[in-house]
Amino acid sequence: MADITEIEDLKRIYKRRVPKMFYDYAESGSWTEQTFRENSSDFDLIRLRQRIARDMTGRSTASEMLGQHVSMPVALAPVGLTGMQSADGEIKAARAAERFGVPFCLSTMSICSIEDVAEHTNKPFWFQVYTLKDDDFMKRLFARAKAAGCTTLVITVDLQIMGQRHKDIKNGLSAPPKLTPKSIANMMTKVPWGLEMLGTKRRFFGNIVGHAKGVTDPSSLSSWTAEAFDHALDWDRIRELRSWWDGPVVLKGILDADDARKAVEVGADAITVSNHGGRQLDGALSSIRMLPQIMDAVGDKIEVHLDSGIRSGQDVLKALALGAKGTMIGRAFVYGLGARGEQGVMEALEVIRKELDTTMGLCGERSVHDLGRQNVLVPKGFQGEWE
Ligand code: FNR
Numbered sequence: 135m136a137d138i139t140e141i142e143d144l145k146r147i148y149k150r151r152v153p154k155m156f157y158d159y160a161e162s163g164s165w166t167e168q169t170f171r172e173n174s175s176d177f178d179l180i181r182l183r184q185r186i187a188r189d190m191t192g193r194s195t196a197s198e199m200l201g202q203h204v205s206m207p208v209a210l211a212p213v214g215l216t217g218m219q220s221a222d223g224e225i226k227a228a229r230a231a232e233r234f235g236v237p238f239c240l241s242t243m244s245i246c247s248i249e250d251v252a253e254h255t256n257k258p259f260w261f262q263v264y265t266l267k268d269d270d271f272m273k274r275l276f277a278r279a280k281a282a283g284c285t286t287l288v289i290t291v292d293l294q295i296m297g298q299r300h301k302d303i304k305n306g307l308s309a310p311p312k313l314t315p316k317s318i319a320n321m322m323t324k325v326p327w328g329l330e331m332l333g334t335k336r337r338f339f340g341n342i343v344g345h346a347k348g349v350t351d352p353s354s355l356s357s358w359t360a361e362a363f364d365h366a367l368d369w370d371r372i373r374e375l376r377s378w379w380d381g382p383v384v385l386k387g388i389l390d391a392d393d394a395r396k397a398v399e400v401g402a403d404a405i406t407v408s409n410h411g412g413r414q415l416d417g418a419l420s421s422i423r424m425l426p427q428i429m430d431a432v433g434d435k436i437e438v439h440l441d442s443g444i445r446s447g448q449d450v451l452k453a454l455a456l457g458a459k460g461t462m463i464g465r466a467f468v469y470g471l472g473a474r475g476e477q478g479v480m481e482a483l484e485v486i487r488k489e490l491d492t493t494m495g496l497c498g499e500r501s502v503h504d505l506g507r508q509n510v511l512v513p514k515g516f517q518g519e520w521e
Contacts, residue, residue, distance in 0.1 A: 138481045141445050141466050147473035148219075153321045155305040156218050160468045163412035164297030169420065170412025173443025176420040180452045181511040185498025193500045195490050199460040200286055200382045200404055200437060205235030206487050207502060208450055210479075211411075211441050211462035212262035212288060212386075217245025217337070219472040221330040225254045227471055230479035232257045234487075239288055239462070242275065243309075247340030252282035262288040262386070265375065267364045271346050276378050278341075287379040288406070292387025294367045297414040309339065309359050310352040373400040384439070387414075389424050391431035394438075404437035404459075411442050411464050419520070422453060426517050429457035447489025454502055455510045 138144060149157055163170020195206040210231050216223040224246035231238035232255055239260040240251055248261060261279040266272055279287065306312035321328060331337065338352045349358045364371065376383050385397045386406035397405045407425050409418045421442040429438060440453045441462035453461050463486070470482030494502070497509045 138485065141469060141482060141485055144469040144473045144478055144482055144485075147478075148469040148471075151324060151327055152219055152472040153317065153324050153327065155307050155311065155317050155320070156215070157472070158301040158305055159215065159299075159307050160213075160219070160465055160472075162299045162301045163416060164299050164414060165416035167412065167416065169409055169416050169418050173409065173412050173420045173422070174445055174449075176422050177443055177445075177449045177452055179513050179516065180422070180456075182448070182451070182493065182497055183509055183511060184496060188498040190495040190498070190500065193491055193495055195487055195494070195502055197460070197502045199237060199439070200384070202237060202285070203235070204237065204460070206450070206483075206490060207454065207458075207460040208444075208483070208486060208490075209237040209239060209260070209439070209460060209462045210467050211464040212239040212241035212244075212260075212290070213464050213468055214241045214243030215245060216241070216468065216471065217334075217340075218331075219468055220327075220475050220478075221334040222246060222336055223471050223475075224251050226476035227467060227479050228255045228259055230467075230470075230476045230483065231259070234480060234483045236483065237286070239286075240284075242341055243339060245336050245338065245340055248275075248278050248282045248284070250336070250340060252284075258283045258285040260284060260286040260288055260384075262290055263375075264290055264293055264362075265364045265367045265371065266362045267366075268347065268362065271362075272375070273378065274345065275341065280379075284381075286382045286384060288384040288386050289372065289375055290386045290410075291367070291372060292389070292408065292410050292414050294363060294365055296363070297410075297416065299413065309355045369396050369400055376401050386441075388428065389418060389421065391427050394428045394432040394436075398432050398435045402436065404439055405432070406462060407438060407440045407458070408442050408462075422449075422456070423516060425453065425456045425458060426512075433457050444486075447486045447491070448493050450486060450490050451493050451497070451505060452510055454505045455507060456512075457506075 197207040224244045228238040241262050261284040306314050382403040384404040385402040387408050388394050388405040407421045437459045439460040440458040444463050450461050467482050470478035
């Protein structure tokens with residue numbers, strides 16, 4: 135599509151099309167949103183080194199993430215409520231990822247269930263779990279993911295307790311959403327979105343309702359979510375959860391070199407350097423700023439991925455140049471999905487692929503495997519301005 139040349143174009147359409155409640159849910163961070171903003175603005179502090187006259191033919195963005203071939207090292211991050219951004223949104227996003235040749239990671243808090251996504255796709259996807267208290271429910275989730283053919287388990291470790299997002303509280307976005315007269319009035323202006331939603335049966339948390347103890351209908355969900363998360367989570371528990379899955383495990387939400395070392399000790403296969411897209415600890419440093427020290431600590435021991443703040447192929451290139459083997463995008467694909475469904479996710483991925491490919495060429499590299507510190511100029515103090 136000629137009118138889509140950057141992720142921002144999809145975001146504009148997304149904002150028009152989706153109810154404010156769900157737009158705000160994606161487009162926000164916790165408290166002052168400082169970390170949310172800096173996740174992206176810190177990428178801008180890193181500059182690229184222009185190189186010329188280095189044969190740029192035959193470039194390739196192809197790589198591997200956890201041994202899996204990927205057309206570019208950019209996975210779709212687990213995003214809750216994706217099926218409210220666009221009807222059957224998880225299925226649409228998973229299909230786009232499959233067509234594009236990148237991993238799709240389904241969230242526990244998805245609208246479409248694991249089984250439903252598996253039924254409507256052909257390739258294995260990744261599954262994300264939160265660390266919950268209920269062992270039976272967790273074990274059943276693991277078993278369901280295994281039975282659905284999921285390859286990789288992503289354990290999100292940065293949401294033991296939940297950061298506060300002002301907009302969600304004000305909009306009544308809870309599980310299930312509390313509809314205020316204002317949000318109903320806003321929804322009524324989003325006609326194409328509303329018609330799509332009326333046309334699907336998938337409107338509740340498909341992995342939870344009917345599966346978790348006491349959650350037989352959507353109205354019982356909010357008391358479950360308040361209770362379910364394991365505030366007592368520690369490294370022994372993470373080691374135990376890891377032992378329940380016999381495939382690759384990613385620990386997502388590591389932002390500290392000491393925690394990265396622990397992740398290696400408990401047997402994770404990869405970590406995602408992430409602050410949950412600025413939705414948890416506001417005031418934490420951006421993922422990209424923390425990446426170099428985490429690479430120094432564990433870069434030779436474990437595969438390192440990065441998310442939070444990526445909005446372009448240049449951002450992906452910078453993360454790879456600083457050592458990440460792969461990246462994940464959250465909002466960048468949600469904008470595409472909300473704007474134009476499956477096609478919009480394809481467009482988001484294509485925008486990023488093209489930017490990555492061209493920028494690689496302008497930096498004088500032909501393969502993502504060759505990207506490294508030689509391609510970037512990092513400002514002094516980028517890692518250590520804060521004591
Ligand atoms: C998330 N994220 C998230 N992570 C997770 O492990 N499970 C989840 O259910 C969710 N849900 C969720 C909803 C929304 C609306 C957003 C924006 C994010 C975090 C997500 O996986 C990822 O870490 C961030 O989105 C990365 O930051 P960017 O790419 O959105 O800036």
